[in-house]
Amino acid sequence: MSDNTDLESLPKGGGKEISQFSWKGLTVTVKDSKTQESLDILKGVEGCARPGDMIALMGPSGSGKTTLLNVLARRPAAASASVKGQVHLDNAPLQAKTLREISTYVEQEDALIGSLTVQETIEFAARLSGAERHGGRVSELIRAFGLAKQANTKIGTPVAKGISGGQKRRVSIASQLITRPKILFLDEPTSGLDSKAAYEVMYRIQQVARDENMIVIASIHQPTTATFNLFSQLVLLSAGRLVYSGPTDQVVPYFASHSVPVPPLTNPAEFLLDVCNTDFDNSATDVAGDESRIARLNRLMDAWSPKGSDTEVSSSPFADSEGAMSSSGAPTSVLWQTFVLLQRLWLKSYRDLLAYWIRVIMYLGLAFMMGTVWLRLGRGQDNIQPFINAIFFSGAFMSFMAVAYIPAYLEDHESFRKERANGLYGPTAFLLSNFLIGIPFIFLIAILFSIVTVFLCNFRQTPEHFFRYVMWLFLDLLAAESLVVLISSLIPVFVAALAITAFANGLWMSVGGFLVSPKVLNDFWYYTFYWIDYQRYVFQGMMFNEFEGRVYNCKRVGDECQCMYPTELQDQCKIEGRGVLTALGYGKKDVGLWIGVLIAVIFGMRGLAWVTLKVKRG
Numbered sequence: 001m002s003d004n005t006d007l008e009s010l011p012k013g014g015g016k017e018i019s020q021f022s023w024k025g026l027t028v029t030v031k032d033s034k035t036q037e038s039l040d041i042l043k044g045v046e047g048c049a050r051p052g053d054m055i056a057l058m059g060p061s062g063s064g065k066t067t068l069l070n071v072l073a074r075r076p077a078a079a080s081a082s083v084k085g086q087v088h089l090d091n092a093p094l095q096a097k098t099l100r101e102i103s104t105y106v107e108q109e110d111a112l113i114g115s116l117t118v119q120e121t122i123e124f125a126a127r128l129s130g131a132e133r134h135g136g137r138v139s140e141l142i143r144a145f146g147l148a149k150q151a152n153t154k155i156g157t158p159v160a161k162g163i164s165g166g167q168k169r170r171v172s173i174a175s176q177l178i179t180r181p182k183i184l185f186l187d188e189p190t191s192g193l194d195s196k197a198a199y200e201v202m203y204r205i206q207q208v209a210r211d212e213n214m215i216v217i218a219s220i221h222q223p224t225t226a227t228f229n230l231f232s233q234l235v236l237l238s239a240g241r242l243v244y245s246g247p248t249d250q251v252v253p254y255f256a257s258h259s260v261p262v263p264p265l266t267n268p269a270e271f272l273l274d275v276c277n278t279d280f281d282n283s284a285t286d287v288a289g290d291e292s293r294i295a296r297l298n299r300l301m302d303a304w305s306p307k308g309s310d311t312e313v314s315s316s317p318f319a320d321s322e323g324a325m326s327s328s329g330a331p332t333s334v335l336w337q338t339f340v341l342l343q344r345l346w347l348k349s350y351r352d353l354l355a356y357w358i359r360v361i362m363y364l365g366l367a368f369m370m371g372t373v374w375l376r377l378g379r380g381q382d383n384i385q386p387f388i389n390a391i392f393f394s395g396a397f398m399s400f401m402a403v404a405y406i407p408a409y410l411e412d413h414e415s416f417r418k419e420r421a422n423g424l425y426g427p428t429a430f431l432l433s434n435f436l437i438g439i440p441f442i443f444l445i446a447i448l449f450s451i452v453t454v455f456l457c458n459f460r461q462t463p464e465h466f467f468r469y470v471m472w473l474f475l476d477l478l479a480a481e482s483l484v485v486l487i488s489s490l491i492p493v494f495v496a497a498l499a500i501t502a503f504a505n506g507l508w509m510s511v512g513g514f515l516v517s518p519k520v521l522n523d524f525w526y527y528t529f530y531w532i533d534y535q536r537y538v539f540q541g542m543m544f545n546e547f548e549g550r551v552y553n554c555k556r557v558g559d560e561c562q563c564m565y566p567t568e569l570q571d572q573c574k575i576e577g578r579g580v581l582t583a584l585g586y587g588k589k590d591v592g593l594w595i596g597v598l599i600a601v602i603f604g605m606r607g608l609a610w611v612t613l614k615v616k617r618g
Contacts, residue, residue, distance in 0.1 A: 018102065018182050019090050021215055022048040026085035028067055028077045028240075041078065042067050042240045045085075047233070051182070051213040054206055054230060056220050056248070058269065059237035060277040065219040066187060068237065072217060073105050073185040075421070103183035104176040104422050108191050110168050111418045113344065113411070114157035115351035118142065118150050118171050120344075125175040127340045128424045137178055144211075145170040145204045159353055166197030170204060176422060177208060184209070186218035195224045206230045221273075228269040238276035241301045258303055260296065275300070334432075337425040341433035345412070349437055355408045356441040360448065362404060367449045370394060371456025378458070380553050381564045381575055388584075390457050391546060392514045395476050395538045398449065400505040402480035406497050409434070409488050416613075417492075427613035431485070435606060438481055446473040460546055468545045472538050475598045479534040480505070482605040489609040489616075505535075512536040518585050534601045537594040544589050547577035 028042035042064045049055050057065040071077050072087065074096050087094045112121060122138045142151050147170060155171065156162020163171070169189060177184065189205070190198035202223075209216045220227075234251055236244040244251055251272065252262050262271050278294060349355045374390040377383040416430045450470045454461055459469060483504060488497040509515060511525045512535045521530060530536065552575040554563035563570050567579030581587065 017213075018051065018215075020048060020050055021087075021089055021094075021183060022046075022091075023072060023085060023087045026068065026071055026087075027083070028064070028071060029082045029084075030078050030080065040240055041081075042071070045235070045237070045240075045242055045245075047235050047245045049183075049215045049217065049233060051215055052210055053232050054202075054209055054216045054218070055233040055235060056218060056223070056228070056231040057235050057237070058220060058273065059243075060273055060279065061221075062239070062279075063237040063276065064240040065235075065237055067240075068235070069185055069187055069217065069219045073103065074099050075105065099183075100423050102181060103185060104179060104181040105185040106173050106176050106187065106189065107418055108188040109414075110172045111414045112155045112168060112171060113348050113415060114155045114160070114162060115348045115355070116344070117152050117154050118147050118163065118167075119152060120347065121155060121171055122175045122178060124340060124344045125419075125424070126178045128337060128419070129179045137180075141174040141177060141208075144208050145174045146200070147171065147174070154351075157352055157354065164197070166193050166201055169193065169197075169201045173201070173205060180212060181214065183215045183217065186216065186220075188221060189218055190220060190223065190227065195227070199224065199227045199230075202227050202230050223269050225267045225269070228267070236272055236276060238297055238301065239278060242304050243276055243297070243300050244272075244304065255300075258300060260300065334426075334429050337429035338432045338436075341425070341429055342437055345433055345437040349441060352408075359401075359404050360441075360445055362401060363398065363445050363449050364452065366397065366401065367452035368456075371453050374457045376456065376458045379551070381555055384552055384564065384575070384580060387457075387459075387546060388514070388543070390453075390459075391542045392539060394449075394453060395472070395542060396505075396509045396512070396514075396535055398473060399476050399480040399508065399535055399538075400502070402477060402484055403498055403501050403505075405481055405484050406488055406494060406501065409485060410492055410494060410497070413488060413492050427610050431606060431610050431613070434485065438478075442477045442481065443474055446470050446477060449473060460550065465545055469542065472541045472545070475595070475602070476535065476538040479538075479598060479602050479605070482602045482609075486605045486609045486612070489612045508533045508535040512539055513585070514539055532601060534598055537598050540586055541591060541594050543581060543584075543586055544591070547580050548589070550577035551575065552577065552580075 024046045026042055026045040027040060029038050029040050031037070032039045045064075045068055047055070057068055059065045067077050071083055071085075077083055089098065116124070119138065119142065122141060126138055142148055147167065150163050150167055154160065154162045155168065162168075173184075173186070173189065184205070186205070189201055193201065202218075205216055205218075208214065218231075220231075229248070231248050234244060234246065234248045236242070236251070244254060246254070252268055255262060255272070255275075260275060262268050275293075276297060278297065370390065370393060374386055374393075377386055377390070412430075412434060416425075416427075420426060420430070447470055450466065450473060453459065454466055454469060459465070484497075484501055487501050487504070491497055491500065507529060511521060511530045512533050513521075513530070518526065518530065551569065554561050554570070554573045554575055556562070556573065561570075561573035563573070563575055565575050565579045565583050567574075567576040569576045569579075
């Protein structure tokens with residue numbers, strides 16, 4: 001599916017009114033990893049919601065509430081899961097495309113860019129979705145979620161404190177409501193919040209749901225009494241089966257009618273979760289008699305089963321149960337999305353120290369270290385090998401230190417994953433904006449590094465040779481950052497991406513022609529990684545830039561002249577730089593080919609990253 005899906009000209013859900021959202025006979029089956037037998041993690045679940053309803057999906061850990069939420073939102077329920085059942089919108093089968101148009105999903109973890117303010121975060125969501133043309137929505141949401149005083153406050157980064165956790169939750173939800181969805185899915189919206197913050201978040205959502213006639217379906221764990229009473233409907237699960245599904249204010253009388261009364265002065269939510277929990281004290285008897293907890297729970301589930309007795313009928317599988325809302329449904333073009341993302345990344349890049357400025361400082365430190373180690377190398381032959389070592393170090397370690405970009409990219413990737421799932425944009429706009437925003441910063445790093453090292457190490461300092469040196473470093477860093485993007489897209493886990501990127505850089509160093517001459521390198525490495533090693537082409541280009549046309553002095557021992565490299569200038573007790581290149585196996589110069597290969601490697605890795613993101617849906 002393409003990055004852009006043709007939708008209505010209005011923002012999501014803006015022109016489509018609904019009267020009922022219902023589900024029946026929802027069953028999710030997986031294979032047990034040990035026995036390989038079929039296992040129902042959700043069985044025969046039913047429910048119904050109408051505009052203005054707030055529905056709580058509750059149950060102990062492992063009860064299936066998140067699975068149910070994902071099934072209703074048409075997100076992957078579980079790996080290799082089989083999903084059966086019926087989901088209807090206004091008494092008609094619900095299509096995935098229709099659901100994408102009228103709903104949005106807020107995940108448990110916030111994916112906010114810490115260097116943006118509250119207002120900027122919501123404004124960029126509006127611009128990406130096309131909702132900005134219906135002006136006033138941003139200010140409206142900021143007021144509705146009680147964020148007016150924090151509108152110009154930054155979200156917060158690891159090095160700069162921002163808004164509180166509860167406020168971050170409200171910003172996450174407000175930025176998803178920018179499109180006026182008719183259905184809002186929330187995965188553990190109060191996770192990690194204290195009781196006051198949790199109540200405040202859910203209260204604000206309740207007010208917006210009522211004002212905008214919106215359905216809210218939230219998985220929630222152990223709410224306080226005040227928070228629990230905000231919900232109009234309750235779906236209570238245990239081990240994937242229904243224990244109760246209906247009005248929240250009827251659940252206490254319902255349980256009392258089945259001889260399971262809620263004790264006075266007890267939080268109903270805590271009591272219900274305790275009743276549904278089968279993980280602890282399974283053999284203990286009920287306080288009201290000699291009935292075991294398991295027997296009591298089975299009795300409650302059996303009592304509800306007649307209402308769901310037809311869930312076993314031949315219900316067809318979901319047409320796209322494995323498909324998340326992963327393709328962009330925003331009514332905007334890829335170019336516009338790229339432009340908006342560029343603006344957002346620009347704000348992040350110059351405000352957030354961790355994005356690029358720490359790397360600028362790090363590379364400057366590396367430059368001064370290198371310059372003082374290889375300080376003002378002279379023209380004697382004893383300095384030829386140090387010059388070669390310095391050239392290798394500058395290219396290889398500049399490339400290696402690109403691993404510092406991994407945290408910043410993973411933050412952007414997490415934002416992309418969640419925003420893509422809600423239909424804001426696709427991998428093309430994300431990777432294109434990511435590539436373009438990096439160019440000026442990488443060029444700045446190359447310039448600053450070159451100014452320090454060329455002078456201190458005494459590399460060739462003519463404008464022509466200086467800017468060639470900058471060019472090779474720039475291409476080197478661009479390729480290294482492309483490698484980071486590819487690996488981090490394949491495995492978006494910090495430790496794993498760091499380890500694999502470091503390993504790859506070690507491989508490039510080993511087969512690039514410096515540590516092991518191409519004449520000695522065995523056939524396997526020579527005919528595989530040697531030819532796609534971008535560090536190799538950078539090293540060769542920098543070697544020619546430094547040695548071609550340069551002359552070094554041989555060593556004199558008395559009246560005798562001893563030259564390390566025999567060249568045509570040997571009779572003058574000098575070494576021609578070209579002779580050094582020839583002796584090291586770099587006899588043929590082809591700068592155009594090397595630059596072409598580097599550009600191909602850069603775009604090749606970016607292209608593979610695009611394919612990776614296109615294929616991955618989670």
